[in-house]
Amino acid sequence: MKPIASLSLDLDNEWSYLKTRGDPAWESMPSYLDIVVPRVLDILRRRALKITFFVVGQDAALEKNHRALRMLADAGHEIGNHSFRHEPWLHLYSEEELERELVDAETSIEHATGQKPDGFRGPGFSVSETVLRVLLRRGYRYDASTFPTFLGPLARAYYFMTAKLSKEEKEKRAKLFGSLSDGLRPLKPYQWQLPEGRLMEIPVSTLPLFRVPIHLSYVIYLHVFSPWLARTYFELSLRLCRLTGLSPSILLHPLDFLGGEDVPSLSFFPGMGLTAEDKVRCAEHCLDRLQALFDVRCMGDHADHIRDHVKLPTVTAQFTP
Numbered sequence: 001m002k003p004i005a006s007l008s009l010d011l012d013n014e015w016s017y018l019k020t021r022g023d024p025a026w027e028s029m030p031s032y033l034d035i036v037v038p039r040v041l042d043i044l045r046r047r048a049l050k051i052t053f054f055v056v057g058q059d060a061a062l063e064k065n066h067r068a069l070r071m072l073a074d075a076g077h078e079i080g081n082h083s084f085r086h087e088p089w090l091h092l093y094s095e096e097e098l099e100r101e102l103v104d105a106e107t108s109i110e111h112a113t114g115q116k117p118d119g120f121r122g123p124g125f126s127v128s129e130t131v132l133r134v135l136l137r138r139g140y141r142y143d144a145s146t147f148p149t150f151l152g153p154l155a156r157a158y159y160f161m162t163a164k165l166s167k168e169e170k171e172k173r174a175k176l177f178g179s180l181s182d183g184l185r186p187l188k189p190y191q192w193q194l195p196e197g198r199l200m201e202i203p204v205s206t207l208p209l210f211r212v213p214i215h216l217s218y219v220i221y222l223h224v225f226s227p228w229l230a231r232t233y234f235e236l237s238l239r240l241c242r243l244t245g246l247s248p249s250i251l252l253h254p255l256d257f258l259g260g261e262d263v264p265s266l267s268f269f270p271g272m273g274l275t276a277e278d279k280v281r282c283a284e285h286c287l288d289r290l291q292a293l294f295d296v297r298c299m300g301d302h303a304d305h306i307r308d309h310v311k312l313p314t315v316t317a318q319f320t321p
Contacts, residue, residue, distance in 0.1 A: 004295050005250065008249065010253055020124070043284060053077055058086065061084075073114050080117050081109060084105040120144065125204070133196060143200070150182075150211055185203065189306050214250070220274065221270050223278070248290075258279070259272070
């Protein structure tokens with residue numbers, strides 16, 4: 001029997017990348033969902049894969065996106081909550097603001113897809129004790145916002161170098177992609193201990209021992225330099241997961257399936273010099289290898305399997321200010 005793995009896609013849209021970068025063009029809400037959603041669904045259908053799509057509430061609130069988002073639910077995929085405004089500084093929100101953020105996202109997502117989400121991933125891996133407390137109170141089954149790597153500050157520095165941000169905007173984004181201390185968080189699922197109860201956490205997987213990213217955006221970045229290196233890195237990562245008993249939770253993004261010719265406005269993003277054909281070829285190889293070595297499920301099914309078969313350790317919900 002193959003070990004379990006889960007697969008999810010953070011459905012960040014064109015406007016959300018521009019917003020995080022500080023580009024005012026985001027206000028016109030440009031969208032590539034009509035391009036990327038059919039492309040990804042076709043790849044998943046041919047492999048009989050059911051995954052989790054973490055949807056942004058603001059996208060679900062716009063009628064122009066309803067057709068693409070409904071396609072996800074109609075194809076049998078799980079729908080998760082990726083916040084309403086996709087602001088990677090949720091740790092700065094008050095509890096009342098977080099409550100409204102989640103309610104607005106849930107309402108819009110359920111209206112657009114027919115599914116009320118009960119799994120959450122914070123934009124930019126943003127999480128705090130307050131976020132977890134609100135999720136628990138609202139009945140969420142799991143959170144999937146932690147990213148146990150030491151490379152967060154390096155990714156943030158690169159982002160600041162290429163973005164057009166004011167001092168105030170940089171302060172808001174001061175925890176974008178996490179801190180060095182995030183690299184010490186557990187790789188395997190666990191339970192957050194809160195005064196009100198416990199909430200399951202399923203971390204985005206990083207390479208066991210070395211804790212460097214293994215999700216597809218990083219593999220595709222390696223593909224820019226060497227397709228062989230990218231394939232070998234991902235293969236060795238999966239083998240090491242099996243060797244160490246880690247059931248990987250692998251993360252996808254829309255830009256893993258979109259080339260520079262699809263979205264010229266995002267040419268600043270790493271890997272956008274590749275064509276869509278090159279990216280899809282790399283992505284399909286990685287999905288095939290993941291499926292060959294693991295029983296790949298959506299996040300909700302992974303959470304149910306963990307709850308039924310694994311005794312989870314407990315971690316006190318503490319975050320650096």
